[in-house]
Amino acid sequence: MEKNLAQYWKKNLSYMITLLTIWAVVSYGCGILFVEQLNAIKLGGFPLGFWFAQQGAIYVFVVLIFVYYLLMQKLDKEFDVHE
Amino acid sequence: MSILAWTYIMVGLTFTLYLSIAWFSRVTTTKGFYVAGGGVSPLANGMATAADWMSAASFISMAGLISFLGYTGSIYLLGWTGGYVLLALLLAPYLRKFGKYTVPDFVGDRYYSDVARFVALVCAIFVSFTYVAGQMRGVGIVFSRFLEVDVNTGVLIGMAIVFFYASLGGMKGITYTQVAQYCVLIFAYIIPAVFISMKITGNPIPQLGFGSTIAAGQDAGKFLLETLNGLNTDLGFSEYTKAFGPGSKSMLDVFCITMALMVGTAGLPHVIVRFYTVPNVRGARLSAGFALLFIAILYTTAPAVASFARYNMINTINNTSYSQAPDWVKNWEKTGLIAWADKNNDGVIQYRAGAPFAGKPSFSGEVGALGQKMLTNELTSNENEVYIDRDIMVLANPEIANLPPWVIALVAAGGLAAALSTASGLLLVISSSISHDLYYRMINRQATESQRLAVGRVMIGIAVCIAGYFGINPPGFVAQVVAFAFGLAASSFFPIIVLGIFSKRTNREGAVCGMIAGICFTFIYIVNIKFLGGSTWFMGISAEGIGTVGMVINFIVTLLVSSFTAAPPQEVQDMVESIRYPRGAGGAIDH
Numbered sequence: 001m002e003k004n005l006a007q008y009w010k011k012n013l014s015y016m017i018t019l020l021t022i023w024a025v026v027s028y029g030c031g032i033l034f035v036e037q038l039n040a041i042k043l044g045g046f047p048l049g050f051w052f053a054q055q056g057a058i059y060v061f062v063v064l065i066f067v068y069y070l071l072m073q074k075l076d077k078e079f080d081v082h083e
Numbered sequence: 084m085s086i087l088a089w090t091y092i093m094v095g096l097t098f099t100l101y102l103s104i105a106w107f108s109r110v111t112t113t114k115g116f117y118v119a120g121g122g123v124s125p126l127a128n129g130m131a132t133a134a135d136w137m138s139a140a141s142f143i144s145m146a147g148l149i150s151f152l153g154y155t156g157s158i159y160l161l162g163w164t165g166g167y168v169l170l171a172l173l174l175a176p177y178l179r180k181f182g183k184y185t186v187p188d189f190v191g192d193r194y195y196s197d198v199a200r201f202v203a204l205v206c207a208i209f210v211s212f213t214y215v216a217g218q219m220r221g222v223g224i225v226f227s228r229f230l231e232v233d234v235n236t237g238v239l240i241g242m243a244i245v246f247f248y249a250s251l252g253g254m255k256g257i258t259y260t261q262v263a264q265y266c267v268l269i270f271a272y273i274i275p276a277v278f279i280s281m282k283i284t285g286n287p288i289p290q291l292g293f294g295s296t297i298a299a300g301q302d303a304g305k306f307l308l309e310t311l312n313g314l315n316t317d318l319g320f321s322e323y324t325k326a327f328g329p330g331s332k333s334m335l336d337v338f339c340i341t342m343a344l345m346v347g348t349a350g351l352p353h354v355i356v357r358f359y360t361v362p363n364v365r366g367a368r369l370s371a372g373f374a375l376l377f378i379a380i381l382y383t384t385a386p387a388v389a390s391f392a393r394y395n396m397i398n399t400i401n402n403t404s405y406s407q408a409p410d411w412v413k414n415w416e417k418t419g420l421i422a423w424a425d426k427n428n429d430g431v432i433q434y435r436a437g438a439p440f441a442g443k444p445s446f447s448g449e450v451g452a453l454g455q456k457m458l459t460n461e462l463t464s465n466e467n468e469v470y471i472d473r474d475i476m477v478l479a480n481p482e483i484a485n486l487p488p489w490v491i492a493l494v495a496a497g498g499l500a501a502a503l504s505t506a507s508g509l510l511l512v513i514s515s516s517i518s519h520d521l522y523y524r525m526i527n528r529q530a531t532e533s534q535r536l537a538v539g540r541v542m543i544g545i546a547v548c549i550a551g552y553f554g555i556n557p558p559g560f561v562a563q564v565v566a567f568a569f570g571l572a573a574s575s576f577f578p579i580i581v582l583g584i585f586s587k588r589t590n591r592e593g594a595v596c597g598m599i600a601g602i603c604f605t606f607i608y609i610v611n612i613k614f615l616g617g618s619t620w621f622m623g624i625s626a627e628g629i630g631t632v633g634m635v636i637n638f639i640v641t642l643l644v645s646s647f648t649a650a651p652p653q654e655v656q657d658m659v660e661s662i663r664y665p666r667g668a669g670g671a672i673d674h
Contacts (some may be wrong), residue, residue: 006392009188009663016172023168027161027345032338035326045294045306050324053157054149054386055290057163058379065171065372070178073370080663 008079015071019064028056087115090229091491097267097496100245104263105248116253116516117184122256124362129373131261132357134268134504134569135382136348136362136374137161142268144503147476149389150396153315153323155331155403156389159632162344164382165377169349169577171371175358177584179367180662184359185512186352186576187520193583194594195655197525202598204520206575207352209511211516212549213568214353218506219554222499228478229495234345238554242501246547249507250540255508261545264500271382271497273492275481276384279391282484289387300398311390314397319436323390332625339628350576353508356515359571364665392476395483399436399471400605406452407527408432411482416456419444420472423455424462435467444470475483506550510523514542522642570609574633582641584663587656589641592648597641605633 030038035049043051076082099375110116112291123131140350141163149156181189186207191200219238226237248256273289280292284307293307302310312322321328327337339467346353357374399409405423415421422444423432430453478498483490499615518539523530530538575598611617612626619625621632661667 012663016466018170020168023165027165027341028338029499031157031161032334032341038492039326039558043577045296045308047308049159049326050308051294053154053326054160055495057161057271058383061164062372062376062379064168064430065368065375069365069368069372073158073365076167076665080664083365083544083667 004079005081006069009077011041011075012072015068015075019068023061026060031057074075084488085460086229086488086491087231089488090303090495092319093496094230094499095165095488097263100263101244101248101260104259105252108259109251110253110255111536113532113539115255116539117359117511117519118356119258119360121360122362124501125366125370127262128357128361128366129181130265130377131258131360132354132370133377133381134265134377134500135356135357135508136263136280137268137506138505139498139502141381141385142272143221143224143477143498144474145477146385146388146392146480147473149386149391150476151473152331153321154326156386157312158337158340158344159567160165160382160386162341163348165341165345166348167371167375167378168469169363170354171368171375173584174349174355175367175371176364176661176665177359178355178580179361180665180667181658182359184356184519185515186355186580187516188265189583190576190594191520191524192578193577193655193659194591196591196595199579199591199595199663200520200524202602203409203576204516204597205522206571206602207516208513209318210568210572211353211512212553213552213563214469215546216500216557217514218509219550219570220557221268221502222506223472223554225478225495225498225502230414235555238409238551241499241506241554242547242551243613245507245510246259246544249510249547250338250543253539254356254360254468254511259418260507261307261504262336264504267500268497268504268644269377270442271493271500272381272384272388272477274594275484275486275494276388276391279480280387281393283391283392289391292384293387306401307390307394309392309571314394318397318401318434323393326437335622335625336625336628339631343569343573343628343630343634346577347630348572349452350580350599351568352516352572352576353505353512355576356512357508373416388477388480392480392483394443396471396476397434397479399483402430402431404431404454409483412455414482415472415475415479419446420475420608422446422458422470424453424457424458424460424468424470425453425464426462426468429477433466433468435465437465437467439465439467439470441552451542457631473564504531506671507666510546513546514539514615517542546590567609570605570633572632573600573613574605574637576635578637582638584659586642586645586648587659589645590648590651593641593643593645596644597639600640601633601637604636606631608633 038049039042039047041048091113114120136326145159187203188198190203222241222306223234223237226232248260276289277287280289281287284292285298286292286295286296294305296306308324315323327334361367361370368635415473440462447457447459451457523535578595609626
């Protein structure tokens, strides 16, 4: 049981770190640090960096939370800690 | 029917709706009062959180700010949405499993210290008051422009409504009114945006529209954003989509402000407390997703509205003679939010980069040859003749785009919904901080249920009066203290809550030192800039972004001090262990 819970926590942390990395890349990476380079690429009428900062990153944020919800649903059941 | 009649109908209908919801969800227990009984569905909680979060500033001011800032406006879009990812992954599920009523509760119990509880309590109250004053002012402005009553009367009406439903229904009343308010405000935001998007680009989806080509007129066939870049350059502004152009913020500053807003969002007590109202951990994770989805609908529309508004605004007023200017210019001039100084005496409005005169407009009371209100301000030497307050872009947008009167009335009702929903959430945090954390936890542990409810209701009354006072007599520093709200939330709560969950070794000594170090640094830095005219001495980071540095200091101090001092007691470590696993999260428990 103890070992199982430790594994559950480790897995949770690895999901978290992966998702937070994506979170940082789309907002701070694409939207701020590399915005000028990305702006050279056009997405329709949008410069790409500008699009990430004002649209794309927000869409990704929403997806990240729902993905975390689904992953944890599965993990909770797998380790039998669900409610 | 006139705009005024439509507005009375819309505002009257929505207010009746809020009051009836409050009446049907009145409560008699502290659990109902503080956390809505812990039985709110994730979907409803998501909507309520979205309404709670999106304030008068989001609804009224944000698109206007972006419209003037262009790319740099992204700090608000990213900063006020990205925090929900942190909330959903790092805080909400664990705080829900912990299952008490307030943020100071968690801090006090996790760090087994009334000092920590008290520091958290003071921060929670300070942050909430900072915020609520702005909401009351927003209510007053909407009333004065759209219902033609005095700003002060508007504030008083708003106070009465909020007091009625917050004291009657507590968190439960607030939650279900916020669900209704979300629906009102999102319709009010989206409908005009769709109309305007159709008009300018022919695309009914604003999020796609502002990346499309212009449908008609002199710029037909050109991309909207490229046209805006051209217009901005012609008038002496930096390109609309250009990042870090001359005169705008540096990359480091944009980075720090975005981070401070994100982390601050995740640390704001009125947002965190919403996750105590759902039945279980799964509900907390899911409702964070719904909350951000509902927020994102407005936040992805706002930058589209911003670019449409800028295009329309430049085209309708620049190089138009004042006598032929559309009605909205004169309507807003009456409220003092637009002003025109005919510097070159040609009777034509010239809009250029730079401030037309120093400070806010002050009118002499006289009327010029063309009917314009005369100014007493000292004029600047540049060519710009127009002062436009950023706050009017959303409210004036439907008028600028010539939309039907009922749409304009809907926007007024939406602005009120946004301001009232946020105000009520904040007032509840203030009330529960005092009646639960201070009165019950620290002063009178023997208080009965009905005594505690009575104290909670009286505190809402007092808080409403203080908020109303600031709404009527706005201190000059309201706009400046917003930096405080986020800076302090970021540098105080966020690090110690995260460490409290993810590091069992973090102890009382570490948390108290960390909080004090983070807050003091942030507080002194902001006061030095905003009130004493000091410089942004730390790497040029502005007051709005310094919370990020305060947060890092808090993390470092907490970890360092914790590692030199004794580990927390075993029962606290066991508590930390238990909040990591969802099973067994009952309703929020009293203790």
